Every structure is written in structure tokens, then in C-alpha cells.
Amino acid sequence: MKIGFDVSQTGSSKAGCGYVADALITALTRMDMENTYLLYPFFGGDFRDPDALKTTRQIDRRGVRRIPIGRSAEEGRRFWAEMTPDKEAALGRPDIIHANNFFCPTGLSHARLVYTLHDISFLRHPEFTTEENRLVCFGGVFKAAMHADAIIAVSDYSRRSFLDVFPHYPADKIAVVHLGSRFTPDAPADPPPDMARRFRPWGFWLSVGTLEPRKNLRRMLQGYAEHQQAVKEPLPLVLAGGKGWMEDDLEAYIHQLGLGGDVVPLGYVSDAALAWLYRNCYAFVYPSLYEGFGLPVLEAMSLGAAVVTSSVTSLPEVGGEAALYVDPLDTSDIARAFSALAHDGGLRERLKARALVQAEKFSWEQSAARTLAVYRQLMEGVRPLP
Amino acid sequence: MALIAVDLTPMMPGGENGGVKILTLELLRAFQREAEGDRFLLLTASWNHDELAPFEGPGMTRLMVMEKERTGAAMLDRLPGRAARLVRRLAAVLRRRTPRAMAPRRRLLSSRGVDLLFCPFTAPNYFEPGIATVAVIHDMQHKDYPQFFPQKEIDIRNVFMADVRAKASRIICISEHVRESVVRHLQADPDRTHVVYNCIQTRLGADIPREERDAAMADLGIHRWPYMFYPANFWPHKNHRMLLTAYGIYRHRHPSRAVDLVLTGALEAEERLLKQAVDRMGIREQVHFLGFLPEATLDMVWQGAAFLVFPSLYEGFGIPVLEAMSLGKPVLCSNVTSLPEVAGDAALFFDPRKPEEMAAAMERVAGDAALAETLSARGRDRADLFRAERMVAGYLNVFREALGTPPAYDNAVSGVFEDGWTGEEVSVTFGAGPEEGRRIDITLAAPADIPGGRRRIAAVMGGRTLFKSRLARGETRVFSVPISGAPGEIALWISPTFQPAECGMGPDNRRLGLQCRTCDLIAPGSEKISLWKGA
Structure with a gap:
């Protein structure tokens, strides 16, 4: 079977969805030598990466081909607006198209459509995103609800939420495939010199994520400030994550809280730096x-890493018994978590040990195998009449 | 007692104009009922002249000023409905005509003794200097939701919104929300903008067995x-x-x-x-x-x-x-x-x-x-x-205010897209100034690769032709026009115009004339005012 795969967001400045696509296609093409994979560096008319041709995932293996269609924004919009048999031919006539970054093609006549559902936050908290982004996400998910032959939800939480909003969608066509970590504990870990110079191992708190309102950075900072007032020598808080949206004045807010010297925004960091930070943080707060x-x-x-995270949405599904949970709306609760860890080294050690055990339940190999099973099931089934 | 011309040319048959048409027809009905003493001249087009026949009566007459065009139709058919709606609203800005045919338009209203031009469909297409102009702005959606519009439509909307700002004595906004948006995005003078709410429709609520x-x-x-x-x-x-x-x-x-x-x-x-x-x-x-x-x-x-x-x-x-x-x-x-x-x-x-x-x-x-x-x-x-009487009183009030104050124009050039291309008409408005020695300098260029031969240019001020000229391909020239101290407008017509899309020059299907490089208002004893600085 020929599998068409959206790699449009796997370029050099990738965020959540791009990492998922990147890791998944890498694992799939490593594990599955039988099928052909067609990679699309341009996919849909929105979210265009101008450097897609140069920086998106390339896989040098027999049976893997890149098909760059829609190089200009104009051409992209026109090509992806509505599929036709000719366009499917131009895409290499895939048997399956796996859309994984919100955009959902319609009008497919040969290919079956697999759609990765990340989340529906924009339907419950539209205030967390820009209107432009919200429209693109909703457009894609709405079309997927009408046209996807199978949906892969990244968590049971996302699956349930989707079915709440689109109760008509057949529940048996939506599978849960968890994500994996691209880091392994036994990989060599040379500290990148700039990080090691700036931060002492176990001498800093860490938080990670694109700077956007959904990440709740402001309440975390308030909780951190509250905790800080109660301790003599507080550890600094390192923020690793690229600029997102609606948090342009975050630095001003940090100063307003009087945290100028203690909070260190690093911006977008390399994988090596990120791994070092995860490994050497006192605890990871999210x-x-x-x-x-x-992820x-x-x-x-x-x-x-010892992990503090929220007790809401999909997070308990990922953290299991291994995280310290907080109510994300309650800054005092966040402050208490900082303090509990700071004062209780034993708690930290227990969380660290459990973390490794919990993480072993997830892997990209496992995710790829489940994804492949969805593809196979779909190909074996009879295509439902439109 | 005033003679009010109502520009209805952008009104299309059926529902294409959406709520704007409903409001406009409601206003006409209300004017008939409530506007004692005023007379109305409805400027119609071939595609709506008959539909407007029922309004004909004492105090309200129709005048057909535009006929269906052959050139535009093909382009409009290819645009999605919403785009077509707006482009049609702008038909007058984009239409193709020879300067000779256009020139009398500048006397259309004054020769009939019109006191005020009312533009319920926004664009002041029939603007004449010296005649008060009142335009209605229904929304500024292209500013808040640009993703719902093709780029070309945003360009066009920007051009005609700027035109409204420069020429309208008063702008009527249909809600406070729109007014805030107009003041914010157009930097329109708040004192020249007014909110008049739409009214309840009299068209509904019939007894049906x-x-x-x-x-x-x-x-x-x-x-x-x-x-x-x-x-x-x-x-x-x-x-x-x-x-x-x-x-x-x-x-x-x-x-x-x-x-x-x-x-x-x-x-x-x-x-x-x-x-x-x-x-x-x-x-x-x-x-x-x-x-x-x-x-x-x-x-x-x-x-x-x-x-x-x-x-x-x-x-x-x-x-x-x-x-x-x-x-x-x-x-x-x-x-x-x-x-x-x-x-x-x-x-x-x-x-x-x-x-x-x-x-x-x-x-x-x-x-x-x-x-x-x-x-x-x-x-x-x-x-x-939201009774109709309130709405009519609101509109008539604004008309009175517009009639009672001398027209004031922005120093502005309109009809030029952001990339410097003109449509077929460029309009330069200017406010009052010193009587002696003022002039407008406008630099126009005919790029060497434009299709067609020489461009003809005609300049008209107050219904009077100032000059006619030609510009060869590859040529750039400064046109200098002396003006008096009174506020007014110079209109330049350019022919022929072309659509790049129809000439195999990419997806651009705007109708384009020449490149406008600069446009300055020069007055003795003060710094020159740059109305257009080039793209």
C-alpha cells in the first residue's frame, strides 16, 4: 500500500504537531519496509513553511519519496482546496492520506483519509488562540468529522472530547494512539556547554512549551513568585519555548512580578539543549x-525529571501515578507544589523514579505499530459509500 | 428643501447585496413617507431600474446612469459570490470607459441642481466637488477578518474606504461598533461620523391564512x-x-x-x-x-x-x-x-x-x-x-448637518492601490488653502511591459476639462495642476486599462491604469504635503 503523509510542519521551527509528524514518520519508515511512503512537504493552503523544501523531514530509503506540490501559497491553496482524481494522481495516487496537522483534504476518490486529531481546545477555549488559527483548526476538524475514514486521537481525552462535539462520528472509527518521547534515558548526554555554564545541574526549575495562553505561564509565574517569598535561596525558573501568540508582553509581566532576576526565558532551544535541561532540572513544571x-x-x-502538571484534560492520562498534580487555575496550589518539592527531597526522588517507569509505557515504535494497524484495518475494510 | 441624489447603481437583483439592500429599500420607503419637502433623485442602473419603478412618485424620480457592461461580466462570473458582490458594489470604480465618455459625469449632479449625494452602498462613485456627500459604512470586516476576503478584495475595499474618508462630508455608521471601527481603522474624524441604527422592517408580519x-x-x-x-x-x-x-x-x-x-x-x-x-x-x-x-x-x-x-x-x-x-x-x-x-x-x-x-x-x-x-x-x-421614524429622522438630521457645513475634503489621493497601480480613475481631493500659487504635482508612469499602446489621460476639475495628454510606454511624467484656495477635487481618467490576469500576467484581476509614483500638494510658504509617496 502507498501511504501519503503530511510532513509540512516538520521543518526547522517545528512545534507540537510537527514533532509528532516527524517522530511518527521516522518510526513508521524504520519499522515498515513493506509499504511505500509519499511525503508531502506542502500540505494544505494554510500554515505554510517557506523553507519546507529544505528543512522538512527527508528519509533516504527505498520506497520513500517526497512529492512537493503547491510550492507557492497561491498554488498550494488552489491545489489543496478540493481533490480530484488528477490531483490524487499528482500526489502519487496514495491508498491512504494521513493528515496530521489540522488541514483536512476533501473530495478524495481513491485514497482513504486518516486524520490525526490533536485536540479541540479551540472549541472549548477559543480565547487561547488567535482567530486566524482557530478558523484553520476548526475548518480542518469539521471536515475530518465529515470525511475522515479513520481518526487517530492522540489521547482518550481527545477522543472523548471529539465525540462530545461530533456525536454522529462512528466511535469505532476513532482509535487512540498515544505519542512517544523522542528522548531516551540511555542516550549519551554531553551537556551542551552554554547550558552547563549558565545553569547548575539540579539547580533550576524548568518549564517548556510555545509561549501561548493555553500554557498558563502567568499563573505558573504567580505560583512561583508566591513560593519564592517563602524560601531563602530560591532556584531560578527556566522557560524553554519559542514565541507563540498573545504572550508578547510576558517579559513585562515577569518584571511586574519582580521576577526579573529569577525567571530565564531561553526562547526556542535545540533538542540537545532541551534534553540537557530535562535531565538536569530540579523539577519540570507544566x-x-x-x-x-x-508531550x-x-x-x-x-x-x-520529577514532574508537576495539571490534573485536567489529557494530562493525568500521560502522567499516570508519576506526577504531582495541581489545579491549574489555583496559583496557591501551584505555589504549594513548588514548595513541597523544594522542601521534600524524598518526594522529588520518588517522582523521578516513577517517571522513568511511566515513560516506558509509551514509545514511538509502539505508536507507529498502532498507526500501521489503523492503516491496515482501513485497507482491509470495504470503503464506505460516500 | 433639498434635492438629494441616491446612488443605487451597486444594487443587484436578488439577495446578493445582503442586508445592505434591505436597509436601502427600507430607507427609500421611509423617505417617501417621512421626508416632507425634500426631493430624491434615484441614480439607477440597467440591472435595477425596473425593480425601483415602484418608488417613482411625487418627490422621487429615477435616472438611469449606468448600463450593463460587457467587459466586466466575464470577470464577475469567475469570482465567488461574495467577491462578486463587493466588486459589483465597486463596479463604478473599476469600469472601463474613455475619458470623453466619463467627463460629463462630473456635471451629472450639479447640472441637475442636486444639493446632496447620498451613498447607501458606501462608495462615493458620483462624487462632485461642492456637493455634500453622505456615505453609509455597513461594516469594516476586511480589517477584523481579512482571512475571509481574497487579497484583491481587501485592496479594493481599502481604496474605496479611503475614498469615503477623503470625500464624504458625513459618514453614517449603522452601529456604534462600526463607528468605533471606522474611527480606529480609517482614522476618520469622529465629528464627521454618526451612528444611525437600522430600523424594523415593514416588509414582514403580514396576515397569512x-x-x-x-x-x-x-x-x-x-x-x-x-x-x-x-x-x-x-x-x-x-x-x-x-x-x-x-x-x-x-x-x-x-x-x-x-x-x-x-x-x-x-x-x-x-x-x-x-x-x-x-x-x-x-x-x-x-x-x-x-x-x-x-x-x-x-x-x-x-x-x-x-x-x-x-x-x-x-x-x-x-x-x-x-x-x-x-x-x-x-x-x-x-x-x-x-x-x-x-x-x-x-x-x-x-x-x-x-x-x-x-x-x-x-x-x-x-x-x-x-x-x-x-x-x-x-x-x-x-x-x-428601532422604529422607522427614528431611523429616517437620524438620516435626515445628518443630511441637514452635511448641507449646513461647507464641504471639507481631506488632502488625499484615491483610486491608487497600495502597490502604486491606479485604477482607471485617480481622484485628488484637497482642502482650503491660500488663494495664490497652490498646485498639485502628480507623477505618473507607464511601465514598459504593460499591454496596449499609449495611455490617454484626461484631467477634470469641477466639470471642466483641465488637460488631455498621452503617456507612452516606458515614459514617466510629472503633471502639474494649479488650484485655487477653495477645497475641491481633480479627477484623472486613464485609458485604456487592463487586467493582468486576462493578459497572462499572473492571477491579478484588478483593472489597472498606470503607476502613480508621487502626488504632492504644494502651497507657497509651507512645506509640500505628500499625498502619495509611491509603493
Whole structure:
């Protein structure tokens, strides 16, 4: 079978969805030598990466081909607006198209459509995103609800939420495939010199994620400030994550809280730096308001970090028994978690040990195998009449 | 006593103009009833002259000033409905004519003794210096939701909004929401902008005998009522996909008791997508697509409604909300843009981005008769605030103010796109200044690669031709025009114009004339004022 796969967001400045696509296609093409994979560096008319041709995932293996269609924004919009048999031919006539970044093609006549559902936060908390982004996400998920032959939800939480909003969608066509961590605890871990120079191992708190309102950074900072007042020598708080949206004045807010010297925004960091940070943080703090999965939690655990995260949405599904949970809306609760860990080294050690055990329940190999099973099931089934 | 010209040329047959047409016709009816002493000259076009015949009477006459064009039609056919609607609204800005044919237009109003030009469709196409101009702005959606418009349409809207700003003595906004947007985005003088609310439609609420209604409903394929109703074209800001999503949730929760959903309006591609969705959702029997309806049928469909659901993401006003209130139908509507201002305390609001919240609102009003009764009563009370007399008085007041103050124009150039290309007409307006020694310098260039031969340019000021000239391809020239101290306008007509898309020059299908490099207002003893600095 020929599998067409959206790699459009796997370029150099990838965030959540891009990491997922990147890790999944890498694992799939490593594990599955039988099928052909067609990679699409341009997919849909929105979310265009101008460097897609150069920086998106390339896989050098027999049976893997890149098909760049829709290079200009104009051409992209026109090509992806509505599929036709000619367009499917131009895409290499795939048997399956796996859309994984919100955009959902329609009008497919040969290919079956698999759609990765990340989350529906934009339907419950539209205030967390820009209107432009919300429209793109909703457009994609709405079309998927009408046209996807199978949906892969990244968590049971996302699956249930989707079915709440689209109760008509056949529940048996939506599978849960968890994500994996791209870090492994036994990988060589040379400290990148700039990080090691700036931060003492176990001498800093860490939080990770694109700077956007959904990540609840402001309440975390308030909780941190509250905790800080009660301790003599507080550890600094390191923020790793690229600029997102609606948090442009975050630095001003940090100063307003009087945390200028203690909070260190690093911006977008390399994988090596991120791994070092996860491994060497005192604890990883991630009180997000809404997640479809919560990849940073798993990544932190896979490198043995003690994790504080929210008790809401998909996060308990990922953190299991291994995280310290907080109410993300309650800044005092967040402050208490900082303090509990700071004062109780034993708690920290227990969380670190459990983290590694919990992380072992997830892997990209396992995710790829489940994804492949969805493809196979779909190909064996009879295509439902439109 | 004034003679008021009303530019109706952008009005299209059918429902293409949306609420703007409804408002305009309502205004004309109200002017007939209420505007004692004033006379109205309706400027019509071949495609609406007959439709406007019923308005002909004492104090109101028609004058056909535009005929169907051959060149434009092909282009309009290729544009999606919404784009076509706006481009048609702009037909006069984009049309192709020779300077000779255009020149008399500048005396169209003054030669007939017109005192004021009223532009209910916004663009001041028939502007003449010295005659007060009042334009209505219905929305600034292209600023808040640019993603709903093709880039070209945004360019065009920017051009004609700038034109309004420069030329209109007064701007009427149909809500405070629009007025704020106009002041913010256009930097329009707040003292020249006014809010006049739309009024309740007199077109609805007829007594329809029961048998007649039942038969007509059956013809429409409706066998169960009451239902929830959403009258809106399938434009993206109308948010139909979210409505269907919410309706699916509501229906799922109340499989046996849920009321049907009735939609009117048209737009082919999106309607196809929505119908497909309804099929996939298994609610084909419960969701009715009635298309564009004539007024009498619409009235009947309104009467069969249990309540209005209005999930729009953007409104300048929201006429259906008024319609529902006046008919005593409960209103469920979005809590954004102008809608809270219009619906006041007489609606159940929801966030139009949250389908579950919308579904809960449907549930509440469908299941709670007391709530429905309260909303209905409040709606009727509130509708009283939007009586036609109030609206007409508001418009006539603004007309009086415009007539009572000498026209003041911005120092501005309009008819030039952001990239420096002109349309076929460039208009330079200027305010009052010193009597001696003022001039306008405008630099025009004919790029060497434009199709066609030399460009002819004619300049007209106050109905008088200033000069005619030619510009060869590859040539750039400064045209210098002396002006007096009075405020006024110079219009330049350029011919021929071309559409790059039709000449194999890419997707651009604007109609273009020349490149405008600079335009300056020069007065002795003061710094030159740059009206256009080039792209």
C-alpha cells in the first residue's frame, strides 16, 4: 500500500504537531519496509513553511519519496482546496492520506483519509488562540468529522472530547494512539556547554512549551513568585519555548512580578539543549490549562525529571501515578507544589523514579505499530459509500 | 428643501447585496413617507431600474446612469459570490470607459441642481466637488477578518474606504461598533461620523391564512414547525459550520424532542459542503436549505419559526435580530461585534466559537417556555427603539448637518492601490488653502511591459476639462495642476486599462491604469504635503 503523509510542519521551527509528524514518520519508515511512503512537504493552503523544501523531514530509503506540490501559497491553496482524481494522481495516487496537522483534504476518490486529531481546545477555549488559527483548526476538524475514514486521537481525552462535539462520528472509527518521547534515558548526554555554564545541574526549575495562553505561564509565574517569598535561596525558573501568540508582553509581566532576576526565558532551544535541561532540572513544571496529549510531560519523564502538571484534560492520562498534580487555575496550589518539592527531597526522588517507569509505557515504535494497524484495518475494510 | 441624489447603481437583483439592500429599500420607503419637502433623485442602473419603478412618485424620480457592461461580466462570473458582490458594489470604480465618455459625469449632479449625494452602498462613485456627500459604512470586516476576503478584495475595499474618508462630508455608521471601527481603522474624524441604527422592517408580519401557509410550507418541504431559523447567506463569517456542529450536539441530546433547523440564503460551493455535512451527520431530514426566498415566502418562514439562532462571527448591525424581535420570536445570538448593542437584554447570548455553549442555548430556549416568553416580550419592547421614524429622522438630521457645513475634503489621493497601480480613475481631493500659487504635482508612469499602446489621460476639475495628454510606454511624467484656495477635487481618467490576469500576467484581476509614483500638494510658504509617496 502507498501511504501519503503530511510532513509540512516538520521543518526547522517545528512545534507540537510537527514533532509528532516527524517522530511518527521516522518510526513508521524504520519499522515498515513493506509499504511505500509519499511525503508531502506542502500540505494544505494554510500554515505554510517557506523553507519546507529544505528543512522538512527527508528519509533516504527505498520506497520513500517526497512529492512537493503547491510550492507557492497561491498554488498550494488552489491545489489543496478540493481533490480530484488528477490531483490524487499528482500526489502519487496514495491508498491512504494521513493528515496530521489540522488541514483536512476533501473530495478524495481513491485514497482513504486518516486524520490525526490533536485536540479541540479551540472549541472549548477559543480565547487561547488567535482567530486566524482557530478558523484553520476548526475548518480542518469539521471536515475530518465529515470525511475522515479513520481518526487517530492522540489521547482518550481527545477522543472523548471529539465525540462530545461530533456525536454522529462512528466511535469505532476513532482509535487512540498515544505519542512517544523522542528522548531516551540511555542516550549519551554531553551537556551542551552554554547550558552547563549558565545553569547548575539540579539547580533550576524548568518549564517548556510555545509561549501561548493555553500554557498558563502567568499563573505558573504567580505560583512561583508566591513560593519564592517563602524560601531563602530560591532556584531560578527556566522557560524553554519559542514565541507563540498573545504572550508578547510576558517579559513585562515577569518584571511586574519582580521576577526579573529569577525567571530565564531561553526562547526556542535545540533538542540537545532541551534534553540537557530535562535531565538536569530540579523539577519540570507544566501546569497547562488544556492539552490534547501533553508531550512535554512524557519527554520530561523519559529523561527522569520529577514532574508537576495539571490534573485536567489529557494530562493525568500521560502522567499516570508519576506526577504531582495541581489545579491549574489555583496559583496557591501551584505555589504549594513548588514548595513541597523544594522542601521534600524524598518526594522529588520518588517522582523521578516513577517517571522513568511511566515513560516506558509509551514509545514511538509502539505508536507507529498502532498507526500501521489503523492503516491496515482501513485497507482491509470495504470503503464506505460516500 | 433639498434635492438629494441616491446612488443605487451597486444594487443587484436578488439577495446578493445582503442586508445592505434591505436597509436601502427600507430607507427609500421611509423617505417617501417621512421626508416632507425634500426631493430624491434615484441614480439607477440597467440591472435595477425596473425593480425601483415602484418608488417613482411625487418627490422621487429615477435616472438611469449606468448600463450593463460587457467587459466586466466575464470577470464577475469567475469570482465567488461574495467577491462578486463587493466588486459589483465597486463596479463604478473599476469600469472601463474613455475619458470623453466619463467627463460629463462630473456635471451629472450639479447640472441637475442636486444639493446632496447620498451613498447607501458606501462608495462615493458620483462624487462632485461642492456637493455634500453622505456615505453609509455597513461594516469594516476586511480589517477584523481579512482571512475571509481574497487579497484583491481587501485592496479594493481599502481604496474605496479611503475614498469615503477623503470625500464624504458625513459618514453614517449603522452601529456604534462600526463607528468605533471606522474611527480606529480609517482614522476618520469622529465629528464627521454618526451612528444611525437600522430600523424594523415593514416588509414582514403580514396576515397569512392558515391553509395558504400550510400549502406553501409543504411546497418548501417543511412539514414540522416551529423550528429554529437562521436567515443568512453562506458566507464564512456567518459561521454555518459551527451552527451545524452545535445543532448536531443539540439533536443528539434530544433525539425525539429537538426542533428542526431552517436555513435560507445561498452560495453554491459552501452550500454543497454544508449539505454534505448534514448527510454525514444523519440530519438531512431535520435541516432544511430553502435558498434565497422572495419576501412573501420569507415572511411566512419567519412566522413558522420558534426562535432565531444567529451565530454570526461578524455583523455591522444584524437585521435578522430586529426582525425576530419585532415578530416576537426569541433571539439566540452571538455575543460579538454589534450584536450585544442591537439585541440588548432581549437575547440569550452565546460565544459563537463554542459549539457546546451554542447547543446549550438551543436546549434552554427550546425546553423552557417561560424563558422563550420572556425573551419574546423583551424583544417586542426593544423593537420599539428601532422604529422607522427614528431611523429616517437620524438620516435626515445628518443630511441637514452635511448641507449646513461647507464641504471639507481631506488632502488625499484615491483610486491608487497600495502597490502604486491606479485604477482607471485617480481622484485628488484637497482642502482650503491660500488663494495664490497652490498646485498639485502628480507623477505618473507607464511601465514598459504593460499591454496596449499609449495611455490617454484626461484631467477634470469641477466639470471642466483641465488637460488631455498621452503617456507612452516606458515614459514617466510629472503633471502639474494649479488650484485655487477653495477645497475641491481633480479627477484623472486613464485609458485604456487592463487586467493582468486576462493578459497572462499572473492571477491579478484588478483593472489597472498606470503607476502613480508621487502626488504632492504644494502651497507657497509651507512645506509640500505628500499625498502619495509611491509603493
